[in-house]
Amino acid sequence: MGRRWRDGRGTLVVHGERGDVSVPLEVAASYRARTKGLLGRDSIAGAMLLTPAGSVHTFRMRMPVDVAYLDRRLNVIAVHTMPPGRLGRPRLRSRHVLEAEAGAMAGWGVRAGVRVTVEA
Secondary structure (H helix, E strand, O other): OOOOOOOEEEEEEEEEOOEEEEEEEEEEOOHHHHHHOOOOOOOOOOEEEEOOOOOOEOOOOOOOEEEEEEOOOOEEEEEEEEOOOOEOOOOOOOOEEEEEEOOHHHHHOOOOOOEEEEEO
């Protein structure tokens, strides 16, 4: 599934128990975009996909965030809420990380075992 990711916008589709949920998505695939991530922002409409990524930190962030670790097939491995100033521990099988405002992912049905897809 050698997809070439590029910085940009798209739609995250969460394939959960309540059916598909579509969420606005920002993709951060370049080193520069991944390094910046959500730093310096007070909010995000939807989610941000960091790819490739195995872990994240929330140093210099202004808000708590939900973090979902995804494997190479975009299956959710784990979801955590992280306050600012924390270092997330790396996840072995994680290839991508989704970030959103704290509490948002539960509303979308993002949890371990759920699959997501990305539409350009």
